[in-house]
Amino acid sequence: MDIEFDKLKRLQDVDSEINSISSLLEAIPAGLEAIDQQIKAASDVVSHAKEKLSVNQKKRRDLEGQVKDNKAQIAKFKRQLNDIKTNKEYTSLLKEIEESQQKVDKVEEEILNEMIAADEIEKEIKAAHQKRAEEELRLKKEKEVISQNQKELEGKKQILVKERESLIPQIPSDQLRLYLRISKKMNGVGMSPVTDDFCSLCQMRIRPQLLNELVEKKKIILCEACGRILNWQKPRDEEEEEEKADNPNKVDDSTA
C-alpha cells in the first residue's frame, strides 16, 4: 500500500494550525478579564476620591459643630458678666471668654483648611471621572478588536476542522493511527520534515541507508531519536529546477 505522505503532511499542517488557533482562542477570556480589571481599577480611583470627599465633609460638619458649641459657650459667659460681683471673678471670666474665642479661631482655621482640601478633592474626582471615561472608551475599542479577532480565528478554525474531517478518510487507517499516536505523544507534532540529512525537529542525523529509503517514500520510517514520522522533502531550489524541466516553456518571472 502506498504511503500517503502528502496527505499525512497536510494533516500535520492542519493539526498544527488548529492547535495554534486553539491556544490563541483559549487565551481570549483571560485577555478580556484583564481589560475588565483595568476598567474596574479606573472606577475604583473615582470611588476612592469620592470617599475622600465624604470624609472631608463629615470632618467639616464636626468642626462646624465645635464652633457652634464654643460660640454658645462664649454667649453664656458674656451673659454671666452682668452678674459678676468681684474684679477677680470678672477677670477670670474674661480669660475664659478669650480662651473660648481662641478655640473658635483655631477650629475655623481648620475648617478653612478642610475647604481648601475639598477643592483639591473635587478636582481629583473630576480628573478621575475623565480618566475613567477615556479608559472605558479605549478599552471598549480594545475589546471590540479582540472580539473581531476571535470571530476570525473561529472561522479559520472551522474551515480547518472541515478540511481535517475530509482528509482523515483519505488516509489508510494504519498510517493514520500511527500518526495520531505519535502526534499525541509528541505534543501535537507527529511528523518531521527532512530536507537535508537530519530530522528537522530533533536535529538527529539520519543514516545514509535510511535516507535512501526516505527518498524512495515506499514505507514509513520513524526518527531513531524522537520517534516522529520522517517525511522527505526536496530542498526548495531542487524543486524549482524540476518544475522548470517539466515546463520548458514556462517563463521565469524574475528574468522577464
Ligand SMILES: [Zn+2]
Ligand atoms: Zn527526530
